[in-house]
Amino acid sequence: MIIINDEKLKQQLIESVHLDQALPSVIFTQMKLCQFDAHEYICVEFEPLANLYFMLKGKCMVTKLLSNGKRNLISFYEGFTLFGEIELIENTKASCSVEVLESALCLMIPHEPCRNILLADIQFMNRLCSFFTQKMRHNDHNASITQHCTTEEKLASYIISTQRNHQFRENHTQLAEYLGCSHRQLLRALKQFCLRGWLKKTETGYQLICLDELKAAANDIYMLDNEMARIFIGQLSKNGAQ
16 A cells, blocks of 8 residues: 555545545544555455545455355445445454455545544434445345356356456466355356357466456346445535535
């Protein structure tokens, strides 16, 4: 992570998502603009999380550790979202791991000394509750659907969500763990995608040939949901206009 010391840019970004209408003015003196590169972690499950992050741009993958030691894929997020809201309220360690897939630009608010100020702000907490409710619906939607999805459906959605410039590469062992399938099932699905002409094997991974076919096979699971942004920003815009 790097801190971007550009107050003008920070203010422009704050206003672009109407946070100037949503937060107590004292918070902005503590807020910092930061950037995470691909494969960096915004937070790691069970480790201390000291900040609330408003992700403005970027793409992230959220995972949780299961009791059997395997890591389960929860969801992908792209564009505006929040991370660290549970930890802000409960003052606990990170409840999940958030890995950056595409460079993420964030506004970062330290839990200390801002926690008590934010928790005492009724308007902010109302917006945060609405946002959190939608976020839980989003995750529940993914969890309920993926229990009944085939390996091919989950793999197609994962490829679409993580590909960069029509290139896909991933550690097979780790990917099988994320998708909740065996290594053999994963290799069989990848082979089928290649036989159908959807993917082409390369020296470093796979090239996406038929993106539309992969999207059709994905069945909208692990959805990249921007509805939360519309809910959060929409509320701020509406309230700010009154």
